[in-house]
Amino acid sequence: MDITEYIQLVFTDYTLRTITLGTAILGAVTGMLGSFAVLRKQSLLGDAISHAALPGIAIAFLITGAKNSNVLLLGALISGLVGTFWIRGIIKRTHLKSDTALGLILSLFFGFGMLLLTFIQKQPNANQAGLDKYLFGQAATLVESDVWLMVIVTGACLIVLLLFWKEFKILLFDADYTKTLGFNTKFIDILITTFIVLAIVLGLQTVGVVLMSAMLLAPAAAARQWTNSLGIMVFLAAIFGAFSGVFGTAISASQNNLSTGPVIVIIAGVFVLISFIFSPSRGLLFKQIRFIKNRRDLQLHKTLAFMYHIAETHDDISHPHTIKILNNFQGFTKGTLQKLVDKHYVTLHGSDWSLTKEGFKTASNLYNQQSENNE
Amino acid sequence: MKNNIAVKVDDLTVAYNYKPVLWDIDLEIPEGVLMAIVGPNGAGKSTLIKSILGILKPIAGSVSIYGKSYEKQRALVAYVPQKGSVDWDFPTTALDVVMMGTYGSLGWIKRPGQKEKKMALEALEKVGMLSFKNRQISQLSGGQQQRIFLARALVQDASIYFMDEPFQGVDATTEIAIINILKELRKANKTVIVVHHDLQTVPEYFDWVTFLNVKKIATGPVKDIFNDDNLTKTYGINYKVSIQE
Numbered sequence: 001m002d003i004t005e006y007i008q009l010v011f012t013d014y015t016l017r018t019i020t021l022g023t024a025i026l027g028a029v030t031g032m033l034g035s036f037a038v039l040r041k042q043s044l045l046g047d048a049i050s051h052a053a054l055p056g057i058a059i060a061f062l063i064t065g066a067k068n069s070n071v072l073l074l075g076a077l078i079s080g081l082v083g084t085f086w087i088r089g090i091i092k093r094t095h096l097k098s099d100t101a102l103g104l105i106l107s108l109f110f111g112f113g114m115l116l117l118t119f120i121q122k123q124p125n126a127n128q129a130g131l132d133k134y135l136f137g138q139a140a141t142l143v144e145s146d147v148w149l150m151v152i153v154t155g156a157c158l159i160v161l162l163l164f165w166k167e168f169k170i171l172l173f174d175a176d177y178t179k180t181l182g183f184n185t186k187f188i189d190i191l192i193t194t195f196i197v198l199a200i201v202l203g204l205q206t207v208g209v210v211l212m213s214a215m216l217l218a219p220a221a222a223a224r225q226w227t228n229s230l231g232i233m234v235f236l237a238a239i240f241g242a243f244s245g246v247f248g249t250a251i252s253a254s255q256n257n258l259s260t261g262p263v264i265v266i267i268a269g270v271f272v273l274i275s276f277i278f279s280p281s282r283g284l285l286f287k288q289i290r291f292i293k294n295r296r297d298l299q300l301h302k303t304l305a306f307m308y309h310i311a312e313t314h315d316d317i318s319h320p321h322t323i324k325i326l327n328n329f330q331g332f333t334k335g336t337l338q339k340l341v342d343k344h345y346v347t348l349h350g351s352d353w354s355l356t357k358e359g360f361k362t363a364s365n366l367y368n369q370q371s372e373n374n375e
Numbered sequence: 376m377k378n379n380i381a382v383k384v385d386d387l388t389v390a391y392n393y394k395p396v397l398w399d400i401d402l403e404i405p406e407g408v409l410m411a412i413v414g415p416n417g418a419g420k421s422t423l424i425k426s427i428l429g430i431l432k433p434i435a436g437s438v439s440i441y442g443k444s445y446e447k448q449r450a451l452v453a454y455v456p457q458k459g460s461v462d463w464d465f466p467t468t469a470l471d472v473v474m475m476g477t478y479g480s481l482g483w484i485k486r487p488g489q490k491e492k493k494m495a496l497e498a499l500e501k502v503g504m505l506s507f508k509n510r511q512i513s514q515l516s517g518g519q520q521q522r523i524f525l526a527r528a529l530v531q532d533a534s535i536y537f538m539d540e541p542f543q544g545v546d547a548t549t550e551i552a553i554i555n556i557l558k559e560l561r562k563a564n565k566t567v568i569v570v571h572h573d574l575q576t577v578p579e580y581f582d583w584v585t586f587l588n589v590k591k592i593a594t595g596p597v598k599d600i601f602n603d604d605n606l607t608k609t610y611g612i613n614y615k616v617s618i619q620e
Contacts, residue, residue, distance in 0.1 A: 039465065095392070163484050170475050174461045177527075180428045180454045181479030182446075228466045228511040 006254040015140075016253060022142040022150060023245030023264060026206055029154040030199045031219030031241025032161070035234045036192050038220040039172045044099065045084070045193075047213035048106040050200045052083025054113025054209050057134050058120060067130065069146060069205055076134075076201045083109050084197055110209070137208030137261035139249060150202055157195050161234075168192060169230055207261040218268035219244065225279035244268035301366055303336050304345060308363035311355045320352035379406035379441070381535050381566040382427065387436030389419070389426050396422045398590045400436070404568060406534075409561045410583035411571040411597075415610050418588040420570040421457065424537045428454055440535065450480065453533035455524050457540050463513050469523050470508040473498055476530030498526040503552060518549030525553060535566045542573065554580050577601055 009016050037046055053076035060075025061067065083105050090101040117132060133141065161168070170178045171188045179185050196216070203212050223236035248264030277285050303326065310325070311317045323337070337353070340346040345359030355363070384402040388395060397419040404410060412420045425431040427438050429445055440448035453476070476498070477491040499505045502522040507515060515523065521541055528536055536557075542550050557567050557580075571577065577584060578597055586592035586600075586609040593605045 039462075041462075166478055166481075166486060167483065169467070170478055173465050173467065173472070173475070174456065176425070176430045176456055176460065177454060177475070178478075179430050180449070180452070182449045183478075183483070224466065228468070228513075230466045233466050 003250060003254045006250050010250075016249075018144055018147055019139045019142050019253075019260075020246055020249050022147045023139055023206055023249045023260070024242045025147065025150045025154055025245075026199075026203050027215065027219065027241030027243070027245030027264070027268075028238040029150070029157055029241075030203055030215040031223070031237035031239070032234050033157065033192075033196050033199045034216035034218075034220035034241070035223065035230075035237045036168065036172060037196055037216055038224065039230075040192075042098075043217050044102045044106075044213070045087070046196065046200055046216035048087060048102045048109075049080045049084055049197050050204065050209050050212035051106045051113070052109035053077070053080040053201055053204055054134065055079050055109055055116055056082075056113075057131070057204070058113055058116035061120060061131060062116070069141070069143075070149070072134075073149075073201055073204065076204055077197065079109065080197045080201055081194070084193060113209075133208075134204055135208050135210055136259055137204065137206045137211070139206045139252070139260035139264075140257075141205060146205065153198055153202055157199070160191060160195065164188065164191065165231075172230075207264060211261050211265045214265040214268060215241065215244075218265070218272050222268075222271040222275040225275035225282045228281075240268070240271045244271060299333075300336050300339055304340060304359065304363045305366065307346070307353070307355050308360065311360060311363075317360045318347075318354040318356065320349055320354040323348075323351050323353055326353075380404065381406040381441060382568070383439045383442075384423075384427065385437045385439075387423075387426060387433050387438065389422055389431060389433045395589060397426065397433075400587075400591050402585065402591060402594060404566060404583070404594075406566050407561060407564045408583035409557055409567045409569070409581050410585060411569050411577050411581040412585045412587055413571055413574060413577065413609065414587035414592075418609075420587055421539050423587065424454075424539055424568070424570060428452065428537060451534040453528040453531040453536050455528045455536065455538040455541055458517065458521050458524060458543065460539075463515070463520060465512065467512060468508065469504060469510050469512055469515065469519075470495055470499065472512060472523050473526045473530055476527040479531060494530050494532075495526070498529040499523075501529060501556065502526045518545040521545050521549060521553070525556065529556075533565070536560060536568065538567070538569045540570050540572060542571070574606070 006016070010020050011017070034046070037043055056075035056077070056079025057072045058075075059079070060072045063075075064071050087098075087101045087105050090096055090104070091098050094101075096104075120131060167178075167183060167188050170181075171183070171185055171192075175185055178188075200212050200216065203215055207215055219237040219240035220233070222240050223233045226236055227233050244264050244267040248267045249260055251267070252258040252260040252263040275283070277283050280286050306326070307321075310321055311319070326337070337346065337348075340359065341348060343359075344356055345362060346353050347356060380403050382402070382404040384400055387397055387400040387402075389397040400423065412423065414420050422431060426433045427445065438445050440451055445452070470492075473495040474487050474491055477487050477494060481487060481491070496505065496508065499508055502525050504519060504522050504526060507519060512520065512523065521544075525538075525541065528538070538557075541553055545553070557569070560567050561582075569581070571581070578601060581597055583595070584597045584601055585594040586605050588609050588611075592609045593600045
């Protein structure tokens with residue numbers, strides 16, 4: 001199936017439509033919540049939570065003996081929350097730093113989860129096949145009820161975001177100050193964290209335990225490059241996340257059924273890469289261009305300033321001088337002289353140059369500005 | 376005139392992991408003073424402010440603001456944290472940060488409106504930052520960021536201001552601008568408590584001082600207690616001030 005065939009199928013094929021919608025909504029909600037995780041410098045929290053969810057899935061299966069995705073996700077939610085609160089507890093009660101606590105819980109829970117998974121695989125229960133899909137996710141297993149669950153959680157998340165927008169913003173920026181204003185910072189914190197855990201758990205089926213944190217971080221990291229407003233950042237992250245979901249599903253479905261989760265994550269990574277390079281204010285490309293342009297301007301200004309000092313001593317500012325006196329001056333080249341002519345700052349007459357009125361004015365502005373800055 | 380006690384601290388003790396940071400602090404701060412808290416690094420200056428404001432939990436002791444518990448008197452108190460305590464690359468503007476000063480009186484869920492915006496703009500003007508209102512906060516200089524923090528506290532229109540090193544890393548112009556605002560607050564009978572590092576400027580800027588080094592060494596009017604004896608007790612070295620010269 002090629003990509004045009006796929007686009008036709010999205011509108012006609014029920015399964016494909018469900019999967020595309022599911023990954024799009026998932027990308028949007030994780031992108032939104034991921035912005036908060038990134039700004040709180042809790043990027044690794046998502047990774048720890050998703051790994052911590054694995055034993056919950058295994059235990060839920062062991063208890064029920066069935067592969068009902070809602071039950072398994074409930075198990076994931078509980079063990080994800082337990083992992084999160086253990087991390088917070090460790091940070092609060094011991095000398096350990098948050099990266100240590102995160103790494104510790106992540107590997108302990110994941111190790112325990114893998115142990116249970118291998119144990120389950122040795123069981124005679126035929127149902128067990130496919131439980132390991134939660135490691136890397138399989139979007140193809142999404143059904144309509146899964147998508148509805150995502151819609152409900154996303155809706156609830158949106159309502160909470162709109163209601164508590166100002167509380168979230170101030171807590172993210174300055175937690176201590178928020179406390180002095182009388183807000184219950186613990187409540188706000190738990191609210192954000194709970195939604196992050198919910199979004200991660202919802203994504204496990206599609207993207208899997210191992211790669212889930214990228215869904216949280218990549219759209220947010222990309223969005224941060226384009227804006228200096230929190231609202232726009234959250235919105236952009238949702239858009240980037242949703243498109244990662246849609247493109248990822250499209251590519252994986254049209255290319256011989258490549259595993260969806262990794263493809264979605266790679267697409268999200270492409271968004272990050274493009275944003276890092278091409279963002280106008282923070283991107284590497286424009287930074288380099290600005291740097292080169294500044295250096296050129298500076299060369300030009302140095303030559304102009306030198307000319308200004310000579311012209312200053314004459315009554316007629318446009319009194320011609322020989323080009324030769326510029327030769328010993330650093331920053332002067334034929335090129336810079338030509339550029340000054342192009343800008344109508346300087347006119348040339350044979351081997352002489354003279355400053356125009358405009359050039360004199362520009363130079364005197366530059367010079368005065370400089371001495372003001374030095375004060 | 377200075378009979379009202381704005382802030383009263385009783386037997387306050389704070390410890391990080393069993394190590395006492397503040398030991399049995401008793402402190403009375405009269406209304407309308409401009410007070411410096413001085414002491415060496417690790418003396419617990421910031422900790423004292425944070426404990427009074429309920430950011431840190433003391434293991435013993437109590438704090439009262441005009442005779443009532445801090446929780447009840449929150450609206451009377453404004454806080455200017457250390458500039459370095461937040462991430463200035465946060466995606467927001469100067470005006471937006473100053474507007475945060477109104478969040479406390481707004482309470483939960485309610486959004487700031489025109490009235491709050493006007494208050495924030497006025498505060499920005501007071502600190503001379505009005506023309507920077509739409510500037511992204513990472514593009515402000517250190518001194519400008521400090522002024523933004525000050526404006527955010529001014530918006531709260533409190534009676535008591537706690538400031539954690541407001542002069543740290545600011546240039547002379549900003550320092551003068553800030554101290555002028557603090558002196559204006561004092562003129563309006565507000566109480567201003569400042570964690571301060573530059574001993575040279577204490578007599579010039581402040582009328583009240585507290586010496587702190589885990590324990591409270593001394594507290595009172597600058598002209599009475601700001602002397603070599605207390606400085607030596609606080610800093611542990613034989614301190615000779617030549618401040619008045």
